[in-house]
Amino acid sequence: MTSIAFIGLGIMGSPMAVHLQDAGHDVAGYNRSPEKTRPLVEAGGTAADSIADAVRSADVVAIMVPDSPDVEQVLTGEGGVLEHARPGTLVVDFSSIRPDVTVRLAEAARERGLRYLDAPVSGGEAGAKNAALSIMVGGEPADFEAARPVFDAVGKTVVHVGPTGSGQTVKAANQLIVAANIQALAESVAFLEAYGVDLPSALEVLGGGLAGSKVLDQKKQNMIDKSFTPGFRIALHHKDLGIVTAAAREKGVVVPLGGLVAQLMGSALANGDGDLDHSGLLRGVERLSGRLGTDRTS
Known part of the structure; x- marks a missing residue:
């Protein structure tokens, strides 16, 4: 069992978080609209009151938010992941954002002792609900292998495509x-x-x-x-x-x-x-x- 913080429980993030909980992981979810945490809670997960609350004891932090500024806020904003995650935590960004922003955020994460993968997905809502997403992953090969249990719970085609930014x-x-x-x-x-x-x-x-x-x-x-x-x-x-x-x-x-x-x-x-x-x-x-x-x- 892995302790996972899942940030962003929208159309894609909610079913992904539920699949991770169903796979036996311990998932704490955070969303700006608290009602979006309900499916995860019904699946046995927990609702976090803040990003800090979600990530403080997590082994893995998964992010699924709309755009580059949203990921930046989640990671580097006040009360964000970089401020509260433990050294060695693996950050997996499932969002689709600019490659150059990904490279910059990965560098900031590594400076704080965190590991970082960009792992955008394809397959839409149906793929998220059916755990059949295609996941294209950029980052260190060792981190990719460490994240395999997470990817396998939500995706069907999972490929490491190169260094940081390659996924994006x-x-x-x-x-x-x-x-x-x-x-x-x-x-x-x-x-x-x-x-x-x-x-x-x-x-x-x-x-x-x-x-x-x-x-x-x-x-x-x-x-x-x-x-x-x-x-x-x-x-x-x-x-x-x-x-x-x-x-x-x-x-x-x-x-x-x-x-x-x-x-x-x-x-x-x-x-x-x-x-x-x-x-x-x-x-x-x-x-x-x-x-x-x-x-x-x-």
């Missing part, structure tokens, strides 16, 4: 691929509907050929039903594409498709769709085509 870099590439696929699927759906094709049948046969993908499998029903309850919100994907374009620019890599999809994601955000699932990019295609209905979920 691979996650940025993941978000570029996913966004491009969702946009292509959305355009195809709008195209098929304009011609009156039976959409479920069309997507079934497309899924059986080279056009098939996990994006099509997981997002086609959202687009068929015009229902975009968030598994992964447009606002967060917009943030991630900003990471992609900024990181690519720093290395002199040209990502024309990434830039275009980032603008389309930004348009969706500007039009009030930020809290919808990223399959809601379909609404952007419909909006540009003059086919968007008045119902916000259609």
Whole structure:
């Protein structure tokens, strides 16, 4: 049994913390909205009153928060992890943030005697609920092996991809691929509907050929039903594409498709769709085509 502090119990963090508790670990969860700790408590975990309370006796500190400033606050803010975690504690950041910020935070953690892994995940809410996440891990190989029991409780595909920051870099590439696929699927759906094709049948046969993908499998029903309850919100994907374009620019890599999809994601955000699932990019295609209905979920 390992003592784990889990900071951030949202759509992704809550089921991950519950899986860790179910796997036999002793999990203390902290969230700014205290009611979010309920599923963990019902699973036998404990609710911490503060970050300090959660991490003080933890062997592992897991973090799952939205963006780079949030991770910085959790780690370096007053009452944060670096102030209260014991030397030797392993910090595992499951958040998706900028690679350069990760490198800087890892250095700060190591200066305080902590170990640090960046371990962003892919798979969305379904992957978190089913303990089937893909986890791309950056950091020291020995720390990666030490964290294996944690990763195995929440993920299905777990790969050490290189030194600190590598996990975040691979996650940025993941978000570029996913966004491009969702946009292509959305355009195809709008195209098929304009011609009156039976959409479920069309997507079934497309899924059986080279056009098939996990994006099509997981997002086609959202687009068929015009229902975009968030598994992964447009606002967060917009943030991630900003990471992609900024990181690519720093290395002199040209990502024309990434830039275009980032603008389309930004348009969706500007039009009030930020809290919808990223399959809601379909609404952007419909909006540009003059086919968007008045119902916000259609």
